[in-house]
Amino acid sequence: MRVLVLGAGYAGLTLARELERRLPADADLTVVNDSPYHLVQHEVHRVVRHPSVADAIQVPLDEALQRAEIIVDRVEHVDHDARAVALAGGETLDYDYCAVCLGAETAYYDIPGLESHSVPLKRLDHAKDIRARFFDDCDEGGTIVVGGAGLSGVQVAGELAALRDEEDARTDIVLIEQMDTVAPTFPENFQRAVRDELLDRGVDVRTETAVQSVTETTVTTDTGYLDYDMLVWTGGITGNGAMAGERPPVRADLRLDKQTFVVGDAARIVDADGEPVPASASAALREAKVAAKNIAALVDYDDCGDENDFPPRPEPYRFEVPGWIVSVGDGTVAQVGPSIFRGSAAKAMKTTVGAGHLTSVGAVSQAVDLVEEELNP
Template identity: 75%
Template sequence: MRVLVLGAGYAGLTLARDLERRLPAAVELTVVNDSPFHLVQHEVHRAIRRPSVADAIEVPLDEALDRAEIVVDRVTDIDRTSRRVHLADSDPLDYDYCAVCLGATTAYYDIPGLESHAIPLKSLDDAAAIRARYFDACDDGGRVVVGGAGLSGIQVAGELATLSAEEDAHTDIVLVEQLDTVAPSFPEAFQRAVRDELLDRGVEIRTETTIESVSASTVETDTGDLEYELLVWAGGLAGQDAMGADRPTVRADLRLDRRTYVVGDAARAMDANGEPVPASASAAIREAKIVGENIAEQVAHEQAGDIGDFPPRPRQYRFDVPGWIVSVGDGAVAQVGPSIFCGSAAKAMKATVGAGHLTSVGAISKAAELVEEELNS
């Protein structure tokens, strides 16, 4: 019997470590990832201003996992009918149970010129490209446009504004959002605090502004054109090619079918209360723990040979996180319950969140590195 985990982001690595503990030794556990590293995605923006953070936020999979087979390859197709996963450079892998944890890619919404002229932020290579472009074109002034004021766009704008201040470059940082507020999916008190932190760092915020097309030097919007030297796009999520470029909607049991789950940003999940689950690391990690329990129980039932018995009823995911946190350059905003924190308290919380995740995947020394980087940023 084989269990496949596709992807080793927050959801995939959490699930794989959980299954190493839960599954019988006779069950094959295979993790497929397009890199030999787990990346702490919510800290990638730090590498724009502090490239040294890169080492702290990459964890070798062979150090994070004990018994799982690791296949470094790209998933190209998932055939649920035959229960077979096709890879770019390796033989196909058959499965008895599979968890799709491939995350999402960047959505460009068919906006003319956007994909060819903008830099996304999905990897350390993207962070390096943003930094290089900034120093090539913006370190003595000019304008940076950041599209999308979700958490990723907020963090990019904050890093670049702080970098500009550190370099005394007087670069204009403009954050563009189609909706009427920054952090539009979050509580109002959080939105207001984030907006204040951005304004304090000199970020110009243009809400209710839709990007209509992009050329090599101009962002055309419905409220006027913006000349730019650097354009960063953080405007949305799209499905991976292996999922037919789709992010399927799944119910609270997170199943595509009886033997195939989808976890994290690879899907649009509805929780046990019928509410949509926001795309976030904390949600992905919690979803993974539910799926780990469900797969382990299904495997145990099947191995017991009780064919006539009803299979175990899968547990359902209920969205519940203690709060939210986002970096804004050399500061941060955190919400815990109804309370909002900024300044040193929020920075300490942000450092604790990243370090806590690294510790949870066994990377204790990297957790210490990240705390030092965060608190000195």
Template identity: 75%
Template sequence: MRVLVLGAGYAGVTLARDLERSLPDSADLIVVNDAPTHLVQHEVHRAIRHPTIADAISLPLDDLFDRAEVVIDRVTGLDRDARRVHLADGDSLRYDYCAVCLGGETNYFGIPGVEEHALPLKRLADAAAIRERFFEACTHGGTVVIGGAGLSGVQIAGELAALRDEEDAATDIVVLEQLGTVAPAFAPAFQRAVRDELLDCGVEIRTETTVERATESTVETDTGDIDYDMLIWAGGIGGSEAMANERPPVRADLRLDARTFVVGDAARAVDADGEPVPASASAAIREAKVVAKNIADQVRYAQHDEHGDFPPRPDPYRFDVPGWIVSIGDSAVAQVGPQIFRGSAAKAMKATVGAGYLTTVGAVSQAVTLVEEELHE
């Protein structure tokens, strides 16, 4: 019996570590990832201003797993009929059960010129490119335009505003959002607090503004053109190559079929209450725990070969997180239940959550480094 976990982001690492404990000893567990490290994605924006944080948020996969075999390669295709996963090096892997945890890629929505001229932020190399471009083009003035005011766009804007202030630069930072508010997927009180923090940082916010085209130096929108010196795109999440650049819809059991699950940002999930699940690290981690149990149950049933019994019914995933936290430069906004926190209280919560995650995967020294970076900026 062979179980594949595709991707080693939050969902993949959580799922594989749980499967290491719950799968029968006779089952093979393989993790496929395009890099030998696990990236703590929600801290990548920090590397724009503090490149040294890279060591704290990039964890070797060999240190995270005890039992799983790690294959370093890029997944290029998934053949569910043949139950095979195709890899960039030309090989393929057969599976009995598979969890697709490949995350999402930057979605440019086919807007002319955006993919060609904008910088994304998905990896450490992207953070380094943004930092380099800022020092090349923006420390003596100019304009940075950020497309998208979801949590990623908000964090990028806050980090660049803080970097601008550290460098005493006269740079304008403009966030564009097609919808009517920043952080549009979240509760109104959280949205208002995020907006206030951005404004306090000196970030200009333009909501209800649709990007229609980008050239080498201008963003064309339905409310007017904006000349820029650096364009960053955080406008949406697209699917991976292996999923035909789509994020397939899945129900609360998170299954594409009886043998194939999709977890985290790789899918558009609806939970047990029929509610859409927002793309977030906390949701991905909780989804992964449900899927790990369901796969382990299915494998144990198959190995017992008790054909007279009904197979175990998969547990559904129900979206339930205690709150939300977003960094904005040297500050943060947190929501816990109905309460909103800003400033030092929210920043302390952010440090605690980040360190707590690193501790759960055994990266204690990196957790200490992350807390120091968060609280002593």
């Protein structure tokens, strides 16, 4: 019996750790990831201003996992009909059950010039590139445009504004968003607080502004032209190449078919109440625990169930999170229930969230390092 977990982001690592605990001893568990590290994605933006954070937000997989076989390779293709996974290195892995946790990639929507002239923010190298370009092209003035005002765009715009202020630069930070508000998929009171925090940090926020084309120096929008020195693009997500660029729809049992699960940002998930689930770390973590429980129950049934028994009914995932949190430079906005927090209380919550996740995957020393970085930047 072989169980594959593809990807070791929030969903993948959490699911694999749960399976290590739940699967019977004779089941083979294999984790495939394109890096030997788990990356704490929601802290990547901080590397733009504080490169030393990089060490605290990378967790070696061989320390986080105790039982699973770890294969460091890129997944090229998932053939769920054949129950086979092709890797970039040439190996093909067959499976009895598979959890696709490959996350999502940056979407460019076929906008002319956008991909070739912008920097995304998905990996540490992207954050390092943004920092280098700031000091090469923008620390003495100019304009940085951040496209997309979801949480990633808000965070990188805030970080760049803080870096500008630290360097006493005369750089304009412009955040553009085609919807009529920042953080458009979140509650209205959270949106208002995030916008206020951005404005307080000196970010020029322009909503209802859609990008139409990009050249080396100019962003053309439906409201006019915007000259820039650096363009950071966080304006949407699309599926991983191994899934043909698709984020397949899955329902609350998180299954693409009877033996293949898709978890986290890799899928468009509808929960047990029929509600679409936003792509977020908090959702991915909770989805992973449900998927692990369902996979373990199926493996147990295959190993021990009588042929006359009905297979286990999968547990549905229901989207429930206590709130939302986003950093904006040295500021933070948090929502817990109906209440909005800014300032030191919100920042303490943000520190707790990051350190709590690291602790949950066994990276206690990195959790301590992250807290120290947060409190003594």
